[in-house]
Amino acid sequence: MAGRTGAQHLGDALKALGTEVVFGLPGVHNLPLWEALAETGIRIIGVRHEQTAGYAADGYARATGKLGVALVTTGPGAANTLGAVGEAMASAAPVLVIATDIPFTLKRPGVVRGVLHETSDQQAMFAPVTKAGFTVHRADQIGTTVHRAARLALMPQTGPVYLGIPTDYLRETTEASGPPKPLAERVLDLPDLARAADLLSQARRPLIWAGGGALRSEAGEAIGKLAERLAAPVITTFAARGLLPLDHPCLAPNPVHAPEVGELWDEADVVLAIGTDFDGLMTQNWLMPAPPKLIAVNVDAFDAAKNYKPDITLVGDARRVVESLRPASRAGLDELTVRLGSIGRRVRQRIRTEEPQAADFLSTLEEVLPEPAMLVTDMCVAGYWIGGFHRVRAPRKLAYPMGWGTLGYGFPASLGAAATGSGRVVCVTGDGGFLYAVGDLATLAEEQLPVTVVVVDDGGYGMLRYDQDQEGLPHRGVDWDSPDFVGLARSFGVHADRVSGFGRAFRRLLSEFIESDEPNVLVVRAKLKPPVNTSPRWPRKPR
CATH class of the missing domain: 3.40.50.970 (Thiamin diphosphate (ThDP)-binding fold, Pyr/PP domains)
Structure with missing residues (x-):
């Protein structure tokens, strides 16, 4: 597709990525994008504040697991999204913030000239609250950069990515450039799988702690089967609510903050932590004692170990890793289910009383x-x-x-x-x-x-x-x-x-x-x- 404007190349790239809806606020710098997106058939939902665009993109991403897209204008418009982007970062929501920047022809390196909406470094504003940032340096880079930014946002661990485009590139006509080559799929090679399976097989009171990474990888069915095999209770974090069906025999009542549920953690001799970093909100600022033995499943080894040190770390997609674990089966599933039911009744009675x-x-x-x-x-x-x-x-x-x-x-x-x-x-x-x-x-x-x-x-x-x-x-x-x-x-x-x-x-x-x-x-x-x-x-x- 030749002879397209930069704005049209952006619309083409989003369409090729399967984007169905974007959330945004028009501004003097980004108006060409609204015209270009209208040509694609992508639904544009106009909002009344840029922070709403960021939050709405987050809500869309959490509901679907797909890329949420926020479209905002230069300077203060971009800055207005920062609170929403920070929430997306902390909750691993795959959001792409597309913001215009001042015209490239008006920029002067190291100087803030006073161009309308100018900042010294717009991309840098987003650095603390995004996985990464991109600024387009030529109009013919727009399509390729959209694909790169979207792919990064959706790559585990998912999260928000910033994309800045100087506004004069939106009207510039260039030849089309194709999307970057897809990354090769990572081969699962986990020599510690056998050690982890042995440790779980030997456990007397195993427990599974499942976080948002488990939900995002669609690991619920695999975790449910493993829990039944181990007769292990499953505690879910705030980000993993709904991971298991409500009638699953191993699903612990939430939250772990309730003393009745916290007992399950305190007595566990081996904890299998899946897709979690054990944040302060879930662990009561790490007042929950470290388990005697901890196996961590995470796409990021550092993230897995920053709060409680694992004995074994299995780096990889949560669903694939859990499906590869083969511990010995344990008896006691019926007794566990009865106990969890009793805990649930005690928690509900506590709420009714208090x-x-x-x-x-x-x-x-x-x-x-x-x-x-x-x-x-x-x-x-x-x-x-x-x-x-x-x-x-x-x-x-x-x-x-x-x-x-x-x-x-x-x-x-x-x-x-x-x-x-x-x-x-x-x-x-x-x-x-x-x-x-x-x-x-x-x-x-x-x-x-x-x-x-x-x-x-x-x-x-x-x-x-x-x-x-x-x-x-x-x-x-x-x-x-x-x-x-x-x-x-x-x-x-x-x-x-x-x-x-x-x-x-x-x-x-x-x-x-x-x-x-x-x-x-x-x-x-x-x-x-x-x-x-x-x-x-x-x-x-x-x-």
Whole structure:
């Protein structure tokens, strides 16, 4: 394909990569991209803030495992995505941020001349929150560089990649260049497989700890079979919720922060850690003791060993490695299943006793959510309850921003998840987080995305209010008079209603809203106490 503009080459490359939708905000520098993408048939969802473009691309990526694409303009437009890109990096979401840069012809090395939107080094802004960055230096490099950047974003461990394009290259006409040659598939060569299998065979109380890498590699079935073979409980991290079916006989109730579940870790003599780095949020800042023996499966040996030192490290794709493990079978599966059922009942009873509103909330979600629905939560108390205790039915049915912990993630990420066309998305957000992207109610209305937004309005930052109460401090900066969220949503043309608490009225309205074909907003006036998986309530304390 000859005689195409740089913008058209970018559109051609995204189309060749199978891109179906991009999220973006137009700016004076990137307008040619909007024209070029319209020619390709790729769906362009315009948003009201660049951070929303980043979060929506993240939500799309988590829902599908495919590349999420955010299209933004130069300087401040690019900079506005950084919080969202940081969350994608911490949660290993494959996102490609395509940002224009000032015209190459106006650049002068080492000098910031004052060109509109100019920065000294735009790519460098993204370095701490991306896997890598690319800046195109000739118009004929655009197509090839798009392929390279996308391939890197999707390569395990997945994550965000930045691509910068000087705006004058978008209109320049050049010859087409083909995609780079694909990388040769890595041959699995793990001499320690036999040692790992022997160690698991000798274990008296083995345990499997599965993280986001296990989910992203689609290792659930292999892990489930291995767990049954070993009669080993499987603890899943926040990023791995839904890895195993809810009725799997080895699935431990979540989260590990609950003392009843934490006992499984404490008594294990061999832990098989799959696709995890044992971050501080899951380990209560590493107050969980290191296991007597640890086998780590990870695509990155350094990542596998940075927090707990493995005795054996198996570097490779989680599914392929687990399928290659052949430990001896152990008895005790029936006893394990009975025990895990007992633990689950004790955890649910603890919630019912300590926070009955949370128990009502969780039971309603379990009852009314249809099978294909996806839950997207924000950094809010209700979201923490979901991240810790909601029973996720399948992989990629929960997006929870506990990688970087970015407030304001939930609503814009739900737009991206809904753009996949795979069914209703339910977003649970607090009043504070919702206000970060409330302008994108316009996007929700224009695109008629199948999203139900549940805004839990506790009149402020409920988690921070709890922190101040715990320290005996007065409330400062955490309380406010909430706006009329119902009226606000309706002003954008989005159906909305309100309810108090999580009782029968909430259950009825949420069920009606989820069954609707239209986007809607349900405002719930309620205050929840934080769950045990939030740091002020962690049961493990420094000695």
